[in-house]
Amino acid sequence: MLLKFALQEFIEDREFQNLSETTLTSYKDTFKQFEEFCTSKEIVNVNDVTTNTIKSYINHCRKLGNNTTSTNSKLRRLKALFNHLVNEEVIKTNPASKLSSSKEDIKIEVFSDNQVKQMLNYYRRIKKREKSFFAYRDYTIIVVLLSTGLRQTELTHLKWANIDFNYYTLKVFGKSRKIETIPLTEKLVKELASYKVYCEQTFGKDNLNDYVFTNRQNKPLSANAVQNVFKRLSKIMNFKDVRLSSHTFRHTFCQRCIQSGMSTFAVQKLMRHSSISTTERYAAMWGNDLAEQNDKYNPLNNLEV
Template sequence: MLLKFAIQDFLDDRKFKNVTPKTIESYKNILKHFLDFCNENEILNVQDVTPNTIKKYLLHCQNKGNNSTTTNTKLQRIRAFFNYMIEIEVINKNPAEKIQRAKEDIKIDVFSDYHIKQMLNYYRRIKQREKAFYAYRDYSIIVTLLGTGLRLSELCSLKWVDVDFVNQTITVFGKSRKRETIPITEKLVKELSSYKLYCEQYFGAENLSEYVFTNRYNKQLTPNAVQNVFKRLAKIMNFKDVRLSSHTFRHTFCHRLAMSGMSAFAIQKLMRHQNINVTMRYVAMWGNDLREQNDKYNPLNNLDI
């Protein structure tokens, strides 16, 4: 079977299985790049792809500047494609099956108290001076992300009916199209209540959008729009030591939970990781921080022994 037709068949199958548009786009881009590489090397059929072909492709990507995380993502997508080829009986064995993931040098950025105060104070000043809609919204976005660790897609799809002000919970539509309910703090309840009241006054109570976060035309905010918000804010803040993105807020949320001494199981539930091993990776990353905290607060420090 020709690779180009096999890839299209695979993408059609993903759409049929209701995979998210974002994931399908990822498959499409990676597999097209892989197809181009194979064509350049005169490998036209699915059956002609060998483990060595895939290794050479990943090495080619590394030489083009891809880091370990990116090449591992490409390997994961290619492996899924060949699993489908086995499923429809085009091949008997997955050529990507035994290729090991590259070791990743993982450095996760998190915001300090200084970063957080600088961002919130910036929007507070605009709220006071200009009463601008975007300042109220963006301030609430930051507080929501810091208080929940929501993914960008979850933030954008959050609706007012998902926010239970009485029981202090929000229900999110997370990965694998799974709805989950998580607790929120009284601080966040007050912030969202205040923001909702502002939106009712700004747009009119009868015109309140079903979505919590909208643009100034009262349309649902897109992930791309939020990314642009953070790009603009990054230029203004000019932080040298941390990347200003939605995922950094999620990492910060997880970091603060781990540093507080919360159990990995509880962190897993709040982060909504499907696998506890993912949570443990994050917790393990901050081992040095735990050592520093131990050196600073260990009870033996203040005992005269």
């Protein structure tokens, strides 16, 4: 079977399984790059793909600047592809089966309090000038991410109907399309209520989009549009030690929760981690911070012993 047809068949199978659009896109992007790489090596038949072919592809991705997390993700997708082809009896063995993921250097970036203040102050300043819509929208995006730890896809799918302004809760459509409810602080509810009034004044109350975050044409923001928001802000802020992205806001939310002394169980629920072991890894990363908190709040501090 031609490689291009094998890739197409796999995508159609995953569409039939009703995978999320985000997951499908990640498969498509990897397969497009892999097919182009194979074509450059004059490999067009799926039976001609060897373990060395996949190794060379992963090394090629590294040379392009892909980090270990990215190359491991691409390897997982290729393993899934060839497992499918084995099950369909297109090939006899999976050429990726003996390849192991590379060890990842775990470094979780978070924003400092000063960096957060710089970003919010920047939007406050330009809100008063000509770009008020973009400034108010992007300011609200940051406030929501900082206060909830939402994932980027959860942010772009956020609708006004998901927000309960009376009971201070938010329905989140997270991974695996599970619906989960998380609490909101009174401060965030007030910010969202004010932003909603602003959107009604900008677009008209009868024309308010179902989605919370839109572009100037009142159409829902795409994931790519959110990424562009942070790319523009990154050039302005010029932070040297941290990447400006929605995921960094999520990590910052998680770190602040852990540093505040919140229980691991509570952090897991707020972050919507499927396993508490994921939350525990985050807690372990910020062990030094927890030690500082312990030194500050330990019960023995106020006792004569």
